[in-house]
Amino acid sequence: MRKRTVILSTAIVFGFVAVVLRLSDLMLLNHERLSERAKLQHLKQEDVQVRRGVIFDRKGRELAVNLELESLYCNPDEIATPEKSATNLSSVIGKEPGAILAKFSSKGRFVWIERKLEPEVADRIKGLKIKGLGFMPDAKRFYPKGTLASHILGFVGIDNQALEGVELKYDRHLMNPGGKIFVARDASGKTLSSGLDIESRGNNIVMTIDEVLQYMVEKELDKAMLRWRASAATAIMMDPFTGEILALANRPAYDPNNPSRYRDFERRNRAITDLYEPGSTFKIIVGTSAIEEKVVSLNTKFDCSKGGIEVGGRVIHDAHKHGVLTFKEVIQKSSNVGSVMIGMKLGKENVYRYAKRFGFGEKTGIDLRGEVSGWIRPPEKWSGMSIGSISIGQEVAVTPLQVLRAYSAIANGGILVTPHLVSEIRSPDGQLLASFRPKDGKRAVSRKTADIFREILKTVTEDGGTAKSASVDGNYVAGKTGTSQIIDPDTKRYSKEKYVSSFVGFVPADNPKVAIIVVIYEPKGQIYGGVVAAPVFREVARQALSYLNVPREDSGGENILVVDRR
């Protein structure tokens, strides 16, 4: 009995010792290695899903959002019947069975089959129950307004990487870094709550553009393209006091939802990347500098009766003979001869200095990538004919935005503003993170000069001016036409068939709400800015004033409501 007791006790003690030793092995000696192994078994690593921020217009309308789709992948090792699966799959996703089969034959355990499937397509594939296929959540950038504002918004690539426009410029705000998180799971693979957000949302962008104004501009550009069978067109609408771009459109355009279907020239933002000779719209330089430098008075007369003037061996003509014109009429009627005379009075140093003061030859600083600075040669590199050419807007290259900015300076009393497209950056939950504060702009000309020149520009759209067709019923318009020839790349000379027609102005002239430029490239049938571009300006301005609730100036108080408290 006693012997048995001893044996049993010894066995129990040894048993306990064995357990203690094993526990020591598990918990002390191999603790780290085993706990790592355990962690790997019950923790699952998941990618944090990165989502771009939403882009809104100035009134909170969504211009760029995210769609939650799924992408299809396969593990080639697990595909049991590749041929049959490829045939079935091709009927759903519309890809060649051969292409799918090639993916099924790939090496590795993860191969993309199709990215960003529509939900219905994904459901149909799930219905096929093909072993070895899997789905991963994938966001697709979606531009709900289609082609609208496409050149401003830009677009993204297949992995939502920014490629153009505001998407690219503000990429670091729109995209927050992702990373990885660990979630606990049980033996069956079911995950437990991590308490962490598995989505990293980027900040939202509020733009200065207004969807309605943008639509108005684009609609009128489309009409002009059709009417004049033009090769391209650009229009920009800006608040002349703040530099806020209210609308910016180019034609041809593209759909940012499918950018790869379009060619480069359709995706180019001509408003900031394309240079052209501004023609008569550049007469703002000789006009304002002549006033500022007191070289002329409004009634200084210029004899333009010959219809032409020789400068450096080149004869510059007027489109029509004018006779003797006052300084004011030179601008109103856009006389080349008169402008050259003013330019010669000013001298090349002054013309160059004022061109620079209005920001020509420099980037405007708009918050978009790819802006070009344009060019104007320094006076020491001018030829004998340059003073004549530059006075009428030749031998200089500008962007539409630079011209609009210069005229905005006249509209706002002489200050050169910085055009911009983004007004605010907000966190995903709506908190204001940053807002655009306009810097104090440089003064281009004195307020007095700006006021005088504004009055002259008003006459351009009145009887006797070159742009009567830009006048808006009920409000005064100040502006200037431009017609310039394009240099033929074959002959290296000015083409006699290819022109750029433009109109730039602001309205209401005395209290401007919007400044607008319209540039039509290679119109057919007509060439003059007053005929081709000015009517586009009028239509856009008329609708914009109505939309912005700007009262007519000719009502004489008839349509003003008297409002008082009860």
Added chain:
Amino acid sequence: MIHTGHRNMLSFIVKPLFIALLLFGIFSIVWLRSGVVTMEYSIGDLEKKKMLVLKDRKMLMAARASLLSIQKVENTAMGNFGLVFPDRVKVIHVKKQRGPVPYRASASGGIRETLDVRRTSYVLPFTFNGQ
């Protein structure tokens, strides 16, 4: 003897009580732990549901934004309902004034009606001279 009896009595009560408390404690810990795990499962499920709902929300937001594009609104308004843009002559502008009391407004040019302008904005869609 009496002392021993008391001690036995105490030990008779305390020991089982201690064991019961120990068992209860262990059971409570296990029960709580199990409750926490169950709760984690529930939260995990709810999170999945939340993600699905958020996904639907994003899709609906995109659909709404697409449907509300100005081009579609204009096509519907002008094509289906025959609406037109107002003639600027027929639009009345009321200056923006904020205040708690409604404003009394009347047109100075021929209109006889009196309006209560309860909003702070201002385009009133009626015309002058009975047009």
